[in-house]
Amino acid sequence: IPIPPGLLVAVPQQNREDPAKGQFQVQMVNDTDERFEVSSVQFVWDGYTTPVTPRDSTIVAGQIIDFPVAFPGATCVGNGLVDTMPPPENAVVLLGLEDGSVREVPVIDRWHLARRLYLEDCQRQFIAASVTIVWADLHEEQFDGRPVTAGLLRLTRGAGTGTITIDTISGTIPYSFEPVDTAADEPVIMLGAGDDVGEVPIRFTESRCDPHALAEVKQPHKFVAQVDLGDGVLRPFIVVPDQRDWVPMRRTADEACVVTGQVVFVGEETPAVPATSGP
Known part of the structure; x- marks a missing residue:
């Protein structure tokens, strides 16, 4: 999914550390000439809405910056499958600014991450409801x-x-x-x-x-x-x-x-063999 030029947009993504932490990144792409003093970040969608995450950051013109937010679990609609999933293009990120105002930022699900997190968690909830x-x-x-x-x-x-x-x-x-x-x-x-x-x-x-x-x-x-x-x-x-x-x-x-003698120390090419006593 392409990112439209000349706008401030939010792109959901994950790095390799994020799944273990139960979070994802809201990547802010600022292709405007504006500067934003950010006090909070919140991802808002009918599929799931994150808690408001306090921030103390500045987004300058031309900057790309990631804000980690906790994944709250999906709010599954209908059967929890793609045919009843809320449209990801309706998601927004609410940027709280230092002056007390809130900037509504469109979400571009460029890597289909918002969709994937929703579908995977709805499937998890379906299985968990069926059997423990x-x-x-x-x-x-x-x-x-x-x-x-x-x-x-x-x-x-x-x-x-x-x-x-x-x-x-x-x-x-x-x-x-x-x-x-x-x-x-x-x-x-x-x-x-x-x-x-x-x-x-x-x-x-x-x-x-x-x-x-x-x-x-x-x-x-x-x-x-x-x-x-x-x-x-x-x-x-x-x-x-x-x-x-x-x-x-x-x-x-x-x-x-x-x-079992499988311990390998850094720099060694073969496992260390446990010592044995003599006859």
Whole structure:
């Protein structure tokens, strides 16, 4: 979508840090000869409206500047799909100015980000209303000679009426996901149409142990499940452990990296091998 010349416009976008922070950027593109002393920023749309974010910034003529704003979650209309989505071209950004006035700035959804955030969150809300998916009873135990995080994947029926299936769950950079009793070619879990609750044993093992990968990870505990609500459509859904489990999980994975000799120190090309005692 092109940006019209000679105007002050707002372009929604995200950098690589933003999803983990639950935010997006309102990029102000000032192609006018005006100067704006900004005291607040708010993204306003029928699809979602952010809180007013205080600012103390100046936008000069010809400048492009990003303002981070919290993503509040979508206000889903109709079925939450694109055919009932409010038109993104109706969105505006309200710039509060130091003199107490408010400038209404048109939004150009150049990268289709406003649309994508809306559709993804409406899908998340639809799945969450149909079934509650949680990690339960996470704890450390031994597996193949090293510590792992074990527990349960639990499904509790909500508004969904058919058979609910989790086909696969992907791992993250620090963790590999393994269903304990499920064959590789089988779904992780199926909740039959007549069942209200179902659970299966699972474990998280260490995945990447090299410091370069671990230093770059932004969302280590967001596991993506592919969920079928009974209509044959696989929908991605992020399943996050309780925050109190994050530190124990990471500590267990780090210990497993050491025990299995996969620890790689910066500058080394091969993993460090644990020392062994003599005969």
